[in-house]
Amino acid sequence: MLGSRQYVEEWAIYSNVLRSTGVLNNTVWLDIRGNHDNFNVASLASEENYYQKYSIQGQRHQRSYMYTYTRGSDSVAFIAVDACLLPGPRRPFNFIGMVTASEMRLLEEFEMASMRHNYTIWFGHYPTSCILSSEPGIRRLMGRGLAYMCGHLHTLGGLVPNMYTRQHTGSLELELGDWKDGRIFRVAAIDHGLFSFTDLNHGTWPIILVTNPKHALYAMKHHEPLHLIKESTHIRVLLWSLCAIAEARVRIDDSNSWLALSHEEGPLYVAKWNPNTYVEGLHLIEVFARDASGRVATLTQPFSLDESQPSFRFWPRALLMSNISMFFQFLFGIMVCVCVVPLCVLRYIHHLVLERRMIRPRPKWKICNMWLRKLWVLVSVDRLFWPIVVTAVYLPVGPWFVGEVIEGHIGVVFAWGTIVNRSYLPGSLTYAYGFFQMLVFHLPLILAVAHCIDFRFLSLYVDPLCSFPRYLCRHVCVLLLITMQMITAYSFWLAYGTMALLLGPLRTWSAILGIILWYQSSTMHKDLLRGAAEVWAPRCQDWDDDTISKAYGSQEHVAQSDL
Template sequence: MRVGLGTLVWALIVLGGASLVGRVVHVLSVDVEEAVGDHESHMNRHSQSSQPQLKAESDHLMWFMQVSDLHLSVFQDPTRSVHLREFASFTIKTVKPAVVLASGDLTDAKTVDMLGSRQYIEEWATYRDIIQTSGILNNTVWLDIRGNHDNFNVPSLASEANFYQNYSIQGQRHQRSYMYIHKYGYDSVAFIAVDACLLPGPKRPFNFIGMLTNKEMKLLQEFETASHKSNYSVWFGHYPTSCILSPEPGIRRVMGHGLAYLCGHLHTLGGLAPNMYTRQHTGSLELELGDWKDGRIFRVAAIDHGLFSFTDVTHGTWPIILVTNPKHALFAMPLHEPLHLLRESSHIRVLIWSLAPIVEARVRLDESQSWLVLSHVEGPLYVTKWNAERYADGIHSLVVHVRDRDGREGTITQPFSLDESRPSFRFWPRALLMSNVSMFFQFLFGIMVCICVIPLCILRYIHHLVLERRMIRPRLKWSVCNTILRKLWVMVSVDRLFWPLILTAIYLPLGPWFVGEVIENHIGVVFAWGTFVNRSYLPGSLTYAYGFFQMVVFQVPLIMAVSHCIDLRFRSLYISPICSFPQYLWRHICLLIIITSQMISAYFFWLAYGTMALLLGPLRTWSAIVGLVLWYQAATAHKNLLREAAQIWIPRQQNLEAEENDFTKSAGSVDDVTQSSL
């Protein structure tokens, strides 16, 4: 049996698609828990028998806080710093956390027009002043780490522009990643800070993805090994792991023994993906925190007898309620937590904070149950007895209601499970945190390059086959598709349009995009696959995203607009001339919009990277010039350039009449032709 080429192509597409879908399903699955080592079965250096029972005592309990993406700015929204001072002066002093994690983007580092980027000492001075004058350092450990905004336009760690080393709390002790051990009672927690900022730090926008060098990864592995001496480990940093490029074995596996990795950076995508949480394949949690910049969000987390719980709170919300037993079913970690304690516990345990004393605290289990009164034990801990055996199977609900003396009230509802039944994480947060952003955009960029090149080359080949009468011109079922095919066909038949469009599409993944001040006073060269600046190489990451959007918003529209313009020129020469202003406008408006938008983008590049980037910028400036040239070529194409297309798309009789009319116009009249021929 003969197998046709089309059948083979479809088989390859199906196999490739199935492989891709399988890979995506594996990446996004939270039920696949990969082994990351044999160190005491991940149980945080505990044996189950050594765990004390969850009763009414406050032993083996600690809590801490996280805040991220402060973006303190000298130009934008002064209330960010005002509210941060309130947070430090009132919220932290009320909650009294053992540790506060500030996970990056401490300052905004944007120019007044929001397009350029540089470090402003005023922003860093404001940050330091708030932390030091609020007095929180007397009772709380403040652990801060850099984010990409804190790294904009920073050529080296030793540079004067690296204000983190002098104006942050931890910068004077640690240039990059570090570990802090917090001890309480007989327990201890290792907090490991991950600095994945690019080194050197380019200006925005090509400073979005983080990267860990081999040296930095080795240091983190040493921290991971040292953390085994502690009961638990908590990792934190600015970038989600999906936005970090790291060498083998990969950052997720290195931090795989930790209870959780706490990060920021994505700002919940402006509210489009709130509650961005997931459990990685190693079994530990990854929890992105909404930003302080616009959302004024912070996190309170607790480790209660090895059980990790947290709640995300908006600034000014009181009371704050955090249930530690039974913990939220969604965030259970069988490989990392002693979940058997939930089934063996004798008391429900809730942490409550408010600005005024609590006068009412009660809990209800499932809808049919009556309210149980929570009794105060010590500090924020409130408890009540319960019979865990009654809730041994399936998922149940727990409701806590609290009121303080000033009338502030709060109610929370959460699911819990004692048999490790658990609900599912939402798709988009899981996809964003468990994927690899750089590889995703690299894949999309490659697909768009293929879309812009391969179909046009195939159509060009078919065009020559039809001209040589080795093939019949395809006729599509729908008239709209047939019209689009004709427009593209006419375009690929013209060398001076076809080759520039193909070469510009091929150039983007290969050639330099621009040469300019990637860092102030440091000339760099940016390619899709990486950046060379200050004698360093930074692998391509967000550049693939820019390449993808360049293809989507410029290259593909340019191909279609040029095809539309040359098709109308073709029809005006061979069928009917353009004779009205609306027809003329319809011919040129698309190209006008596309090239104008590209020129605006080139202007933004000039603001960000300087005049050199404007002049030596194939990505923006030169592509706009190429668009102008193609526009002119399509609008003024001579009839001879379109003769091959006419042989295919114009009926032969109509084609002969058009040629005769041209000849008549050039010679004057039939009599004149006869007279001249004599």
């Protein structure tokens, strides 16, 4: 679960299953690779590119392709989008896909060719929010199609189980949960130009798919002949099960009277209806099915004849309609500013106070005043302030590590991109890692070091006594952060090798920086804290320990003194 490799044995099993079962004789099998099928692939000709050897379509097409399916007078163009990075790095920086300019031109040719067909379905591994593309943009290019079907996000571990949306172009984008762990699959149909689908868990029987009237949420008024629903004479339902369907019926709006669904051919079941009864607003259609073995299933969904529609949920829309790369780039920039700007402003204020050009701020709340003092003491010491600020400024600009980004190929990873095998891969998920690095390490490190140096300051200028709980509180936070950072450095070593561990400012060097700052803040000499003392302990700044004892009488008295 930590490495980045493909297993040729798995590919061989995949290929053997397809051929030994004879499924290819009865089914058009369209496969397309994703980021896990692109681990450690230096080029399309690489021996690690198992997709070309063991998949069905990979032996015919190197990357994206178009397949036309014809049935009677109708034809459907299926356009597969391969957005895998080329070359394909190891994890974790292979999460975002990219459609290059040459690949975009190929897809534009497919899109033009698809106009000769009745319908177009796009599919690929990455959602459009996880694809970098040149103009006109992958979403606009897909805009004429009925739907773009994808995966990759795994429904966020079940947190967003129905990750569907309608893009601004009017077509649907439908993410599907994984088969490996979730055992989820999709059944879709085109009925007189009306696109319908349902996502199911394996073992769900009977399977019910209502094609007319179609689900109101997924209606596309600019892509589908929705007027055909009002003109139709029959409700149409597709039913499948492991054995014959023994009973099928339908009702609308919780009516007490059920309509029997009669079998036409194959999985098609129909029932006569009068659509004029439901011309306004949203209505509910409910289908009940039972097979000969007694398994039952019920499906309820809304429909409308006047283009009334429910709304898609917020999180599916946000995840599928956003630009994840730009989102994390924005968050990364915000975190860099959070870790740099307040410290610089506070250092400037410190100098103004020392020069008697400004009075020290005195927050009303005690906790705010306490943390103001901690951060003030930190910024007053050059050997703490400059390493923290320079490191935060370095992360958006300098290299994060040098290592085997691809096995046998040394690469350099920056926040803004990766250079490997004479290729440049633009920054994408790197911004997310930069954001989390700042959030879970750099910002907490600032607070922990400020807390530690404040203890040192108080022990030198206010209270020389230190109990064990206070001593433990002084060091445990910094040590915990350094330990966590070393664990992440170890994961980088597993992924990219020893070179990445040694030449890794992002993880390894950050942990070393934490150790240095912890040591400096714990052993800081009194003279280096005189600037802070002039502001926060002006009466004690020139006193040594003997002077303090004489002035207050005893160390116990000193321990009780107030800042």
